[in-house]
Amino acid sequence: MVHLTTALDPSSSVPLYEQLYHSLAGEMRSGTLSAGVRMPGKRRLAAELSVSVNTVDAAYQMLAAEGYLESRERSGFYVQEYLALPSRPAGLPQPPAPPVPPPAPPVRYDLSTRGVDPGLFPFRTWARLQKELLYSSPELLTHGDAQGDPALRRALAEYLSEYRGVQCGPHQIVVGAGLEYLLSLLAPLLPGMAAVETPGYPRAKQVLENSGVHCCCLPVDGDGLSVEALNRSDAAVCYVTPSHQFPTGVTMPAGRRAELLHWAARRPGGRYIIEDDYDSEFRFDTRPLPSLQGMAGADGPVVYLSTCSRSLAPSIRIAYMVLPEHLLPAWREKYRLYSGTVSRFEQQTLARFITEGYFTRHLARERVAYKARRDALAAALTAAFGPEELTLAGLHTGLHLLAKLRDPPPDDALRRAAEAEGVQLSLLSDYDLTGEAPSAAGTLVLGYGSLKDEACASVGETLKKVCTAAREASVTV
Template sequence: MVNQGDGPHGGIRGGGAAEGLGGDLHLELSDGPGGRRGALIRALRDAVRTGRLAPGTRLPPYRSLAADLGLARNTVAEAYAELVAEGWLTARQGSGTRVAARAEPPRPVRPPGTLTPPLPRRPRYDLVQGAPDAASFPRAAWLASTRRALTAAPNEAFGPGDPRGRPELRRAVADYLTRARGVRAEPDRVVICPGFAGALRLLGRVLSGTIAVESYGLGFHRSLLADAGLGTVVLPIDEHGARVEELAATGAGAVLLTPAHQFPTGGSLHAERRAAVVDWARATGGLVLEDDYDGEFRYDRQPVGAVQGLDPERVVYVGSVSKSLSPALRVGWMVLPAHLVDAVLAAKGERESWTSALDQLALADFIACGSYDRHVRRMRRHYRRRRDRLLTVLAERAPHVRVTGIAAGLHAVLELPPGTERTVVQGAAWQGLAVEALGPYRHGEATGVPGDGLVVGYGTPPEHAFSGALDALCQALPPAR
């Protein structure tokens, strides 16, 4: 493999893949004495001196490097030999040519009296919301699905991707959502995207005007809308979810909701309000953007069906596997009204450049063979046990703390006395615990929900660290008054 610039200072990449030895390396060859041999020696010295080639690194065989760079074999062999003689490299029969151990670049000398800046302390425990238990990813089942999917995949799956997403995944998603979430979905209405944020970016390119957003939510999502040139107005929430009866007064043409589990306060949208927001959309030609956040993880009663089922032509349903499987997969989906499909595909482009086709194929098999359902059921039990442990510990050690938003999801909200959020978060940091305040998620009016509070994510810690995380949390909470 060779990648050479236009002039004598161009970067050259040499590799020994042809002989199965060494690795690719990037060298900057410059003009100077000694011709090409001298340029190669200087480039290798510089790479070792600066630490780009670490001690013990095996270099490509000189025959391979010479062939890749278009040099005579003797030129590379002589360069290697000179650097061995100088002590930069070592050469042993059967071991190849390597960077010498004593060629490690010297550490910079710090002037007297200069203090070494302290490294940021990494929290020992993590109760930040937003991530599932990474240790519970179903590796064996995912590997089996990946193997089956690759074996069965048509050749065209390895070419440029369809912006709609793989048909196998769109069919599997449509079937699953119809069965499990009450969504009215057809494969030709499903567009694959890299999670909710990716969906919001695409929708921001096709929508215009003003969107109403809940008074608690992620500032990141509001920024995505603003970056797309859309205005936002705040819709207050209370213990029954967004107060959708106030939509008419906002003048918004669309509304972004988390009906299954309001983020982050944790309530669900009341049945009357679910019907009311659909009536508003029908009467005004408006659009509901439904973020099915935590829709699959309800603990105290059956999951609430999606609002989209009430009117598929007025609701955009968005979901992903970020919480149910892993955010590392970067796979989500939109179920679109018919009039938006072409516009969203045009905004996405002619080819799929967002989500790996191989991950899509594996997920399609994972859903179709029942592994996804089994995993969700298993994780629902796992997270419910986590939630119950959190509630038990708080009841024993901090009974004065009110806990809300516990009927679903991977986090709970702990109500705090007014004005104590920052102090408690700082106290948690002293205990080695990362946890978030509720305040930064607030950007409007709310009633019947905590003013000051903590957003405690109980899905993130590995099992061995969960007890310690709960202990640190209790240590940080303010005492009863």
């Protein structure tokens, strides 16, 4: 005979059946009510606890639904075995709590490379287009094409053809929620080891390796990825940023691009070039070269990647990829059951933003704003350091520049001094994927996408102060 010591509080805001449920569940977890025990009948327990039969029945039904009790016809409810996780053995010390890092100083100057200026976003136009679609296109609430809405793929194909020289049809474009997502889907279709640039984009290497692609790191020279090193490697794929090499800012000239295409052509169908067209929209002083994909053709060995994170906003997770014709059957076979990962409303908004001419006008305004900011930052750095102490590079394209110190303190000291002054920046050595590039020491990678216009004049003196503090700290040590 089971005797329960459950106490219920009628004055509590918790219903009586919930109180009874929690009490009985606790006794089963603790072992007070062991497996196989027959529970008291509902009428008997209701009488003992001075509650209604419905209260007991509701508690029993909840316990049965969650696996605590088993209902047997014409017999009642029985306690089932409770499979609890093993507890920590007695006497075993608790693991130490991780140390709480001290709060970082507030950021005064954001010179990170991933930043963009949200004030340049076309809020009114984007909101109007999206509002019109919300009211006029309820069908966008349904499932769309896994490769992306046809309207957006048509718009992208026309834009890429006109402004980047990409040769493709809408059927070759895949739209996805970010470059990393698309790269992870592409990885299983690649034929072997991938060569990545160093210094280069660490995230691309990590995504490829997480997707099972072995990577080798090859050096970048004044013309981009070294094709000589590529020829010596066993790589069947190379990941490059030819329009604006990240982070050095080098633009790959036509001759090096032709060498890269010849490397791929020597093994037809067995070698691929992944062209990340990073920052190609922001070329300030010279006309951009056409894409590698355009040089190779619609069925060449180049997979073209780009994103709207820089031109619009990082939170608008729209990236796109152009596949060679001969890769499309393998892609569709592998991913035919997948669903699209980008909101159809945002896809259609972007499609209209492009086809109605707003996108090109928006990019033109951004170039003017970012070019002025670049000039102001470069002038402030030159005034603070002088040309003898600091050399600037990578000014012609993109939203960051390189500042190489002539007599640099150690990079670790620079990082600490920058943090103490509230300066968020990167060093070229942060992007060395091998850990074996001492020539990268003492080079600052300064992004100005998030930098406030009014801060440009003072950032030079602040960085001068950071370098002085870093030198003094390194001498003291």
